[in-house]
Amino acid sequence: MTPAVQAMTLDQLRLLVCVAEEGSFSAAGRRLNRAQSAVSYGISNLERLLGIQLFDRSGRRPVLTETGRGLLADAQQVLDAVGRMDARAQGAAGGLELEVNVAVDAICPPALIIALGKAFQERFSTVSLRLHSEVLAGIAGLVLDGTCRLGISGPVGSEGDGLERRFLAHLPMVPVASTGHALAGHPGPIPRARVRSEVQIVISQRAGATRSGDHGVLSATTWRVADAATKLALIRAGLGWGTLPLDLVREDLDQGRLTHLVLDHWGTDPLMAPLFAIMRADSPPGPAGRWLLAHLESMCQSCPELVAANEAED
Amino acid sequence: MTPAVQAMTLDQLRLLVCVAEEGSFSAAGRRLNRAQSAVSYGISNLERLLGIQLFDRSGRRPVLTETGRGLLADAQQVLDAVGRMDARAQGAAGGLELEVNVAVDAICPPALIIALGKAFQERFSTVSLRLHSEVLAGIAGLVLDGTCRLGISGPVGSEGDGLERRFLAHLPMVPVASTGHALAGHPGPIPRARVRSEVQIVISQRAGATRSGDHGVLSATTWRVADAATKLALIRAGLGWGTLPLDLVREDLDQGRLTHLVLDHWGTDPLMAPLFAIMRADSPPGPAGRWLLAHLESMCQSCPELVAANEAED
DNA sequence: GTCATCTATCACCTGAGCTGATAGGAGTCA
DNA sequence: TGACTCCTATCAGCTCAGGTGATAGATGAC
Incomplete structure (x- = not known):
């Protein structure tokens, strides 16, 4: 691990971005409610740590160096990652899952799964959706062992195994x-x-x-x-x-x-063939999982073409 | 911007990762040469900021919560981004470009460009390669106006325009x-x-x-x-x-x-049709660009099949 | 030349975060 | 069960990174 990694500060990166946007240390200080000296200090600290001149100070106002422009993009990426993490944490603090695992039977029409995933990502941008493809009783297995809180299964398994079943559609x-x-x-x-x-x-x-x-x-x-x-x-x-x-x-x-x-x-x-949503009665899915289930049910009812492609065949 | 984003520290994220790897606050403290109290303090700070319990302390040693495990991945991503930035800064501090822009004539065999890009990314993982596709004199234009320091051009342009030409191959x-x-x-x-x-x-x-x-x-x-x-x-x-x-x-x-x-x-x-590498005589490419040029020349000499596919045609 | 506004740098101060000590809990073993 | 080990939380105390505000010098507009 290089020394720069050890000492670099998110605050310095935010400083870099803000100065680049505002075009001056003073303006950045004003926007961040900090003294101009603090901005100057922070930026020169970052430059010292990286061993690189980020701004050309020869003119009235500092202008990004060529390498400064390149590293600005990196700083943006870091801050984006931090922002994502924060958003996810925010969601988790509100009781939202960070990821939803769904076991999907291979019998399931891909169009249905694609539409479902698309809608889910649009609604819950901070929740990762993980699909586990399996067949027959393998679906119930993944749900029973806790890998997935939700399963989309064909007609297998029996009552009394601790699983709750909800009918979705006929395939x-x-x-x-x-x-x-x-x-x-x-x-x-x-x-x-x-x-x-x-x-x-x-x-x-x-x-x-x-x-x-x-x-x-x-x-x-x-x-x-x-x-x-x-x-x-x-x-x-x-x-x-x-x-x-x-x-x-x-x-x-x-x-x-x-x-x-x-x-x-x-x-x-x-x-x-009937298609069921299954889940453990004693560990129901969280809010995002429940939304997914509800959306799946409504999709199966309102858009039969997702389940059975065109109906014109016999 | 949420308060957590404002206050979260890279150090805290490193702490989180280290504790997760070591499985205990004390062990993490030992590895990071810090007192155990500092680790404990840092982690609880992070938990307070995120409004989330990351570790379950009920047992002998702390064990990651479900959400803790999810956010650990986010922390890893942030630190990865920081690592990349650091590596690029390290390179830039040593005089390496952060990105190389190459103007490529549409006449150029794709196989040649692909092989070139592959070799380049392998050699310079921290330098982004940007290809600008153009035709005829457009290549020289991109090089002359400074957008690209290097061009791969067909037979256009004349001497005395400030461009240096190097013969590469006959197409x-x-x-x-x-x-x-x-x-x-x-x-x-x-x-x-x-x-x-x-x-x-x-x-x-x-x-x-x-x-x-x-x-x-x-x-x-x-x-x-x-x-x-x-x-x-x-x-x-x-x-x-x-x-x-x-x-x-x-x-x-x-x-x-x-x-x-x-x-x-x-x-x-x-x-x-002759293929040339062109560059401005007064602003030659940096180390990575020069390597790219040298590799291109050697590829054109040693691997004629990249330039002309199979030779069996007439 | 005058003026407004910028940056660098200084002295000074505050508090976030480190240390080391201590108390208490959780497992392990005889 | 008790002894022991290793863990974590918390406290008092300290230190220095990084904040403020003032000032000097530079730059560009007029």
Whole structure:
């Protein structure tokens, strides 16, 4: 650590900025309610510490040196950082969280999360938002172990585990396969027995998770993957079929890379997966987290297109 | 400005960080060569200023509060900014520039500039590099008016204007037209008269620039554009023909969107445009700028592929 | 030349923050 | 449980960084 770092003072930096803005030591003194000598003293102290002449005093009023102009920018950055810290502290003193951690299921439509984050940052500029992407019971895990106070989860878990659930929306899920896949060419509804003989790609959990339910598993052979992106990649590659949120496969369906499978016994309605907000009953989120939750609920109600992209598909 | 901002001290932030690292006030005092009471005093001062309890003192040793942990990160950021400022001041005190401004001709291969900037930032982490993109005599203008101490310019300007020139490399230039253009289908070398009747896209200057020479203007009708990107776009769109650096049109040539025109009177060799480094003789660049120049020269000599992409084209 | 206004520097003073001592609390170990 | 260790809070006392106000010299406007 160099000596300058040890001794430099925020006050000196504020002095530097103020003098640069006012264009004179005296004016800066007036604005800061300090004697002109104090300003002069402070600036020369800073110059001595940095080993650099910040102002050219040859004229009537001091004018920033070339290096002075450069270091002024650095001083501004330091003061900005201090200002941010102060704003955050101010918020925290008023009971606001400094960061909100949200566990988000990979099934969740990205558009929803993006809109949510945007609104949040606009409303709470001093609160950092941290998103943890997980799948299935992993969401509940992150909320239960305290990593996240809020989770956005698909339909897993049961009552009585200390979690409070709030229904958000229904996500349309569609069974799909690569257009080159055997099931894709099947004319009309595909009977259960036919599906059973094909490989199904299923999102699954590592060991140690809450029982993951296995709803919708039809095939005898399943491949388990840890996240939605991998599942989509495998299905795209034609390695099997599987159910994915409509939102995630819309583009692939439109461009013909994937085909929407019509399964015999599921009826014609798209499968709807419920999306829940979850939190621990004994440690509810703070003000910013509650605002986030409320905004999420209102968004799900008022803007269904965020949840299900365009509704024109079947 | 809130009161906390006014009174907060860098020393207090360093204290906070040190206590968090050491895990105890006493240990922090030992490391900082200060009495334990000073540390205790400083921390409680900071807490009072922020209106926040940073440490939980109920146990044997103080442990960071949740908000304390959040604000610790802010403190780190502030100290980082201070460290950067100090490093830059240190450099400036040793005669190093705080920023280097370079005027770069749009004709210049991006790969060269990228490699140059990368090497520069690695060598001078405290010096900001600012690139000003211009064309033709605009480069000399930026150097002459003092905005940039260094310029990388194509072949414009004359001697006796107070600029020092150093040859860097020859850039292969190729006359091209969109594949759908009338000239593109011409069998064998295209005679001058035939070229003359087509629109030529030429990079040109706004008023007030040094005379821009107009070398290589063959057609009777010319369209003038201000930058290479627009020129490329117009040629791609089939609005005319023009000469561009091989590097810039390589991909378009490979993919058949553009065609390399063989002009009768230019011979078979590719037209070579010289690239110069220019600077004012009376205000040479500082140490970092000189290093940049030297590195540029050595790169041009030792790595011709940076200047001319692959040489396999004709 | 006159004048207004700037900066540098001095003497002087005040208080923020340091030291060292002390009291009390929290863990640890026999 | 008691002894011991290591921690923190708090106090009195001191010191010097940084404040004030006055003054001298410089600079530019008129």
